[in-house]
Amino acid sequence: MKRVFSAPGDYIYFKSQVPLHRIPIGTKQWRYYDFGPKVVTPLICLPGTAGTADVYYKQIMCLSMKGYRVISVDIPCVWNHQEWIQSFEKFLDAIDVHHIHLYGTSLGGFLAQLFAQHRPRRVKSLILSNTFLETRSFAAAMPWAPIVSWTPSFLLKRYVLTGIRDGPHEPFIADSVDFVVSQVETLSRDELASRLTLTVDSASVKPLLLSDSFITIMDTNDYSAIPQQLKDQLSERYPGARRAYLKTGGDFPFLSRPDEVNLHLQVHEVYISKWNLTRIYD
Template sequence: MPPLICLPGTAGTMDVYYKQILSLSMKGYRVISVDIPRVWNHHEWIQAFEKFLDAIDVHHIHLYGTSLGGFLAQLFAQHRPRRVRSLVLSNTFLETSSFSAAMPWAPIVGWTPAFLLKRYVLTGIRDGPHEPFIADSVDFVVAQVETLSREDLASRLSLTVDAASVGPLLLSDSLITIMDTNDFCAIPQQLKDQVIERYPGARLASLKTGGDFPFLSRPDEVNLHLQLHLRRVGVEARPDLVIGMPKDGAGGSSSEQKNGRRDTDDAPEDDKRGSGSTSNENELPLAPEGTDTQNLESAPLLLNGFNSNEQTVAANKVLSNFTCEFIILNLLHLYPGTLYNDWKCRNLDSLCR
């Protein structure tokens, strides 16, 4: 089953799609989220992403990209059409000329300090009062930006301003879904309209709200549209492959079922143990391990490392010890009788006095 690979935007990392991974993977879909590699032009991106697919042994994929990730997904579908089965594009664009015009210092982006790069990236995120779910998504992405190194930020901004545009795709428009938010977004509405005009036969999925990161602020709606897209392009869910999911649909874990069987069997075992203990009360206990007879049987094995004289001396010691113990055991039952007779004689003597 070809996986759905999620590509983040300039300010995102692979962690931003955790809600999609949790939801869709539990339904039986294969979802992979990746980071944008540290490359400096779009040709390097295409080669690096193809090497990644070869490394994980994946030949055909479905791509879901937002912002810069959507642009890179279109470029990969253009240059590697045999590997891309479908596209889901969200708040993305077709060309980079408008971004390069707004960033005149693009030629020196590789030497720009990290704090300036972070400030430039964060200025693209709308600052102001948000709905709680949108504010939470912004806070999450801002925290992700803080984890990016200077090289990572410079690489992503270089991909944003590198002169490139998406050409005609061999992929049918019916295999493309465009999912945009209608409230506000860092991508200008004009650029989003160009994407809709380029793919007139694509399926449109409009979100009334969601901001720049609808996959975090509106995860239920985004997951629903992704699931509908995968079904439409012929991807069937495989819930039987989900780890820990019973194939027969029965609830409960295997450990609970084992515990249930153990509970039903415990009572008979206790009864058997109780009846066995009463029947064995009058029986003599078995001889413990390590008795003298066992020592005698193992004596030849222990003596193999000695010479003939030492073997004779050791054997004599073992036999003498065994003989002494045998005599003591035979005379031991006479000792209580002797003590009893001695005690009885002393009592008679005291009475006579």
């Protein structure tokens, strides 16, 4: 029997308390949430192909109450990685944010690394979850990539949704899948096409200037849409990074295991702060 999705009560409360911002920057429309004290360096959350700014609502609500500033964004319609880097930098300038911590999952984690590679002075740390270093394997699995920008919306949605593992799930994972599926339904054809293009457009992350000490890798050990081989490549690239493995959680641990994810995000920030203080006093 098909599950009937109804918005969770905590999400309805979140929407009543936290405004969704929309700002045009050039030809791009940015949708984002920005909650928490403005005097601290923000944690910016970047979703995967199927995600929106809303998927991190549990992080926004929890961490903002603990003194963190959390900004969650939609990935706008950009069609190559250089355009992503330039557009994201213009967005940061528009909201008057200079230095950031980046938390990216899946495609968002890949884009976070690219931004850290090309704009190293702006990125203070990275939290990478169920993500990858290069797009080659995705391009090989999607031979129709050259016509993605002309593909009808219903086919793009079907393709994106086939990447989300369908049941049976533990209830908390099933709820996270239902929520993300509901968010996919809100995305336009161009939004879906641009994200798929970013996933298959040829690119790889080069070595970062950012020290491994400022990186946390947070993966789930049960399964995810990102092949284990690609996650292993990421771990090998950053041997000195902190490891934060979740026993279960599926593709969307920020929704299915929010308490554990939020704890690891806080531990990451505390570690970075202590490391910086150590450098000052050494």
